[in-house]
Amino acid sequence: MNTPDHDPEGLRPHSYDGIQEYDKRLPNWWLFTLYGAIIFSIGYWAYFHWTGHIQDGWVRVQGQIDALKLAAAGNSAAPEGRKLWEMSREPEVVAAGEKTFMSTCAACHGADLKGGIGQNLSDASWVHGGTPSEIYTTITQGVLDKGMPSWGPLLGAQRISELVAFVISKNPTIAEPSE
Ligand code: HEC
Incomplete structure (x- = not known):
């Protein structure tokens, strides 16, 4: 050894x-x-x-789920007030908005927009703000405790923009936003 x-x-x-x-x-x-x-x-x-x-796999998946939820709810970024104003000068957009308004909103706001269960949308008095962006937000979120449904999930950004364009086109008191 x-x-x-x-x-x-x-x-x-x-x-x-x-x-x-x-x-x-x-x-x-x-x-x-x-x-x-x-x-x-x-x-x-x-x-x-x-x-x-x-990114963590789970964070990536969660991000994709959130994006899909947002898209499904039609809550993609609200258009600028200025853009909504411009849409209100486009006859096809206004016509599309009018169609949705008559089928979905007129029952409460009146076919002439002068109100009923809901507010008059054709005058200068607003409870939740009368700029295009504010009107967009009110329609999207609704005023649930006052009986105004939340339309974002049902109608989506495109149709709500058309509705705002239609309301602007019918309401001469809404001022053109500077931006
Ligand atoms: C079931 C009835 C009902 C329907 C349908 C309805 N609304 Fe309303 N809406 C109301 C009520 C009630 C209010 C008032 C809320 C308040 O007093 O705060 C209101 C308020 C509003 C306001 C805010 C007015 C202000 O003075 O600030 C806007 C804008 C509006 N509605 C748009 C719409 C549009 C566009 C639609 C169709 C997509 C619609 N509403 C459908 C009941 C309704």
């Missing part, structure tokens, strides 16, 4: 059931893999947590 302590090959002193082991330097390729993995993990950790470029 070798004298383990002074073995030039580095045989270690212990022996288990007669099995001994060398104490050899780990090969470089192995060390490179180990240290490389450690360095990569630090870099990856910092990149992941500090830059936010890599």
Whole structure:
């Protein structure tokens, strides 16, 4: 048997059931893999947590679900007041709005917009604001405790924009927004 302590090959002193082991330097390729993995993990950790470029799978899925919900509810960004005003000068848009108004809104607001169960929409007095954007918001959200349904989920952004265009076209007191 070798004298383990002074073995030039580095045989270690212990022996288990007669099995001994060398104490050899780990090969470089192995060390490179180990240290490389450690360095990569630090870099990856910092990149992941500090830059936010890599999104968690669940966060991505949640983002897509939210986007779909928004699209389904028709709550995509409300058009600018100015855009709604311009739509009110386009006869096809106004005609589309009128059609929806007669089938959906006239029962409460009157075919002439002069009101009934709901407010007069053809004069200068407004409870929830009379700018195109405010009217858009009121129609989208409704005034549930006063009996005005929330139309956003039912009609969507496009048809509500047409409705606002129609109301503007019928109400000479609504001022043209500067932006
Ligand atoms: C079931 C009846 C009903 C229907 C249908 C209805 N509304 Fe209303 N609406 C109301 C009531 C009631 C109010 C008043 C809410 C309040 O007093 O705060 C109102 C308020 C409004 C206002 C705010 C008026 C203001 O003075 O600020 C707008 C704009 C409006 N409705 C538009 C519409 C449009 C457009 C539709 C069709 C998509 C519609 N409404 C359908 C009942 C209705």
